Amino acid sequence: MKTVVEKERSLNVASFCDVAVAGGGIAGIAAALAAARHGAKTLLIEKSWLLGGLATSGLVTIYLPLCDGRGRQLSFGIAEELLRLSISLGCEDRYPAAWLDGEGDRTKERFLTQFNAQVFAILCEQLLIKEGVEILYGASVCAVRTENGAITHLVTESKSGREAVKIKCAVDCTGDADVCRLAGEKTAAYARGNVLASWYYFSGPDGYKLKMLGAAESVDKGAKEKEKPHYAALDARELSEMTVLSHKTLLDDFKKDGGVRKDHALATVATIPQVRMTRRLSGAFTMDEADAHKSFADSVGMFGDWRKRGPAFELPFGTLHGEMIKNLAAAGRCISVTDALWDVTRVIPVCAVSGQAAGTAAATFSDFTRADIPALQSALEKDGVKLKL
Ligand SMILES: Cc1cc2nc3c(=O)[nH]c(=O)nc-3n(C[C@H](O)[C@H](O)[C@H](O)COP(=O)(O)OP(=O)(O)OC[C@H]3O[C@@H](n4cnc5c(N)ncnc54)[C@H](O)[C@@H]3O)c2cc1C
Structure with missing residues (x-):
């Protein structure tokens, strides 16, 4: 380098x-x-x-x-x-x-x-x-x-x-x-690195709610979890890639209930990387x-x-x-x-x-x-x- x-x-x-x-x-x-x-x-x-x-x-x-x-x-x-x-x-x-x-x-x-x-x-x-x-x-x-x-x-x-x-x-x-x-x-x-997390808030018919996408590593020990990408989260480029994927994941999840309406909006997204x-x-x-x-x-x-x-x-x-x-x-x-x-x-x-x-x-x-x-x-x-x- x-x-x-x-x-x-x-x-x-x-x-x-x-x-x-x-x-x-x-x-x-x-x-x-x-x-x-x-x-x-x-x-x-x-x-x-x-x-x-x-x-x-x-x-x-x-x-x-x-x-x-x-x-x-x-x-x-x-x-x-x-x-x-x-x-x-x-x-x-x-x-x-x-x-x-x-x-x-x-x-x-x-x-x-x-x-x-x-x-x-x-x-x-x-x-x-x-x-x-x-x-x-x-x-x-x-x-x-x-x-x-x-x-x-x-x-x-x-x-x-x-x-x-x-x-x-x-x-x-x-x-x-x-x-x-x-x-x-x-x-x-x-050693293991972080699994992707995309916690976000949305507002819906029941009000302002937290959506917890991406469970903690401790409960994710199954074989499937091990295949998912893990992030050491100590490199600016890797963190940026992780953040882009996290944003995409939460938007895909939000869109499952349609777009933005009076009773459905994306309320808050994290402004720092969700790493454990x-x-x-x-x-x-x-x-x-x-x-x-x-x-x-x-x-x-x-x-x-x-x-x-x-x-x-x-x-x-x-x-x-x-x-x-x-x-x-x-x-x-x-x-x-x-x-x-x-x-x-x-x-x-x-x-x-x-x-x-x-x-x-x-x-x-x-x-x-x-x-x-x-x-x-x-x-x-x-x-x-x-x-x-
Ligand atoms: C997806 C996810 C779910 C979680 N769920 C829970 C939960 O349900 N309940 C719970 O209790 N905990 C949970 N945790 C863990 C918990 O939120 C955090 O580990 C805890 O809040 C960490 O606090 P901290 O002060 O040690 O560090 P951080 O919250 O990481 O704070 C560090 C601060 O330092 C600043 N900073 C960093 N580098 C520098 C620098 N060089 N100069 C100046 N400032 C700097 C950052 O901007 C940040 O504000 C979760 C974590 C994640 C990622």
């Missing part, structure tokens, strides 16, 4: 912050909230123009359970706060009455809901602003500067051109571990499905398994940082877990749990490899997070 050399240039250091959060999906929202609430000057850098990532721009509007399916809540703190916020102006579908109003059986009804994507995104934006987070939209983190095993600056590309931000700590919430890769931290890619697992941090500890029900001395929160009732997990802090770059944490769908556990930790409530832990740590420490774990745990507990099974 031919190469060209990019001319060396000096960059304007546009700002300074204690905690820079790259990516404003659920993990980034939780991380920025936690960091700001712990007194850090916090900057949230988001490449699109709406918060929420896959949960909003990707139209993945089902806030999966905070509970274990047997009546016990596992995820608390910001994970619960965001669930409540997401339906504070009403829900689209299931309302967890047993959990929010005490009406019903918590062993039967899981603590999950379905929210309106656009309402939730704007409510998150208002909450972050209220808590003092600076949001920089339309800016991609595209390079980093490191010194002595720490990131000193993040470089962004935006309407203002290329600029540097001086930082104390960074939290990688890009979903694809972009900052980890740019900083030279160890990463791993998802891509690249992740390969951290100080890599957690696996077999770690269900295990106790971890460095637990920073808990989560259940959205696919089945029973399993419960403690989240070790070692899944959120690596060993090469001391002031970089990861949160959300790019934390350090095996391919088998990835399907469990990538979902909205777990992204909020890891985001809160990473943001709290980033506000408090500048070297995650030597973090004072009891101090971190006590800060999280004060903020309502439960840590032990």
